[in-house]
Amino acid sequence: MHPALSIIAFTTSSGLGYGLAVVLGLGLLDPATLAAKVAHVIAGLLIVGGLMSSTLHLGNPQRAWRALSQWRTSWLSREGVLAIVTFVPFGLLTIATLFFDRWWMVAGIATALLSLVTVYCTAMIYASLKAIDAWHTPLTPASYLSFALAGGFTTGAAFAAMGGGWFEPLAIVAAVALVVAWATKLMWRNRMMTVRPTSTPESATQLGAIGRVRLFEPPHMNGNYLTREMGYRVARKHARKLAIIAVVAGGVLPILLLVVAIAAGTGPAQVVLAVIVVLFHAIGVVVERWLFFAEARHAVSNYYGQ
């Protein structure tokens, strides 16, 4: 599948934003501190930025409001609706934090829950597509959710280090979340590499009864929308390297640095380390998201000899 930058930016940015919203919703940062107030603004910007980015790949973005109408059947529509609904408690919580120095429990819990449901809807857009074997598994929402939480807690820990709260517990939860997220991702990837394709050139053409099917002539000399959008696949050797880069940058280094940051104790060093953790994690997740698309094979490839 074609790894569209707007979609990668959207899922990464909004995932991180909703993860941070969970931390804020649970009241894990002290609302009276400047760091907590900044965290609210950053979470809001990450979510809004992600959602705006997602409209960039639309052919007719001026009609994007129509996407809120079909929540009965469409996960994309549900995601849009949930994203807007989540803004209500998140907005109230932000007002409470920014202007009244307090955490409002009702809005907070609602923010945390709705944020997770929104991320789940995003993941289900992909997981619901049967035509793409790699995505069509409960491990897809599991990995999206665990990455959102890991990103949220690492970012939350960074704001805690800046004075927003108690760093150590958040850092420990962040490290555990990172382990869970990457373990889920490795299971996801292992499944993708070993799963038997649902459809084959033989089933796609129903000519398997005669023999083995091979594309002899494509429909046109050049590529088309389908080969560009669905036929994109990264070279296997590069994919391996990128997967290793993703795990190291997004998982191994952040966990090690979190341990160092805890050992460093409260101070500027801890703040710098905690921010570096967030940056590394974000880079790792961008690479992971890129591979999520670039490695996935679509059933239509069976008609194009890919």
Added chain:
Amino acid sequence: MTSLPSLPTPKKLGLVIDLDVCVGCHACVISCKEWNTGGYGAALSDQDPYGRDVSGTFLNRIHTFEVVPEGGEVAGEGGAARIVHFPKSCLHCEDAPCVTVCPTGASYKRADDGIVLVDEDKCIGCGLCAWACPYGAREMDLAAGVMKKCTLCVDRIYNETIDAVDRIPSCVRTCPANARHFGDLADPHSDVSRMVAERGGVDLMPEQETKPVNKYLPPRRRRPVADSAPLLAENADGAKGFFAWLDGVLERI
């Protein structure tokens, strides 16, 4: 609404494509493009039409496959392998995954005849329906930014301003080999349904559980090339009548 019709549609209009007959001439591709670029919805645009990287939107494409039986030889070497031309367009599935994923309600399946259409005024061009379709039946038009797909020539088949003989999809009307047939697959007595029953018509990718309406008639079993050899042999043994006389005359010259 992007919910599928709750009851089976009373009519299931669709195509039956005979893979035994298709000669791969691409006439249906061209006639489809010609009709639909001026018909329903936005034109079917081409990008870089006279340049090196020409590409464009098509609702119907012909792939050509080589099928090699177990132990067979590859095509062109006189083996048992065969070439099958394979027209592919929207199959108007009963459980169309492209319809339910649509966030705007632009994609829909008609409750009366089962045709799957896109209301282009509602389409935001997100491309999710094209991802959901395992057959590659939908293509985004890059100029209009909306999703294009086979309409089963909905603007021909009910069109009383054209001759009755033309009230079938453009591809079917054009096919010079008669490999494409149009009809109601919900009616067991229709020509297309009888054809499917007689020839063992099949669904593409049944494992995707989309329940396509369009059916494909598999190529007929072919006689092994070896069985045809005596016809080609250079002898007149067993010739009778005119051929025996001709053989005798030619021998004497």
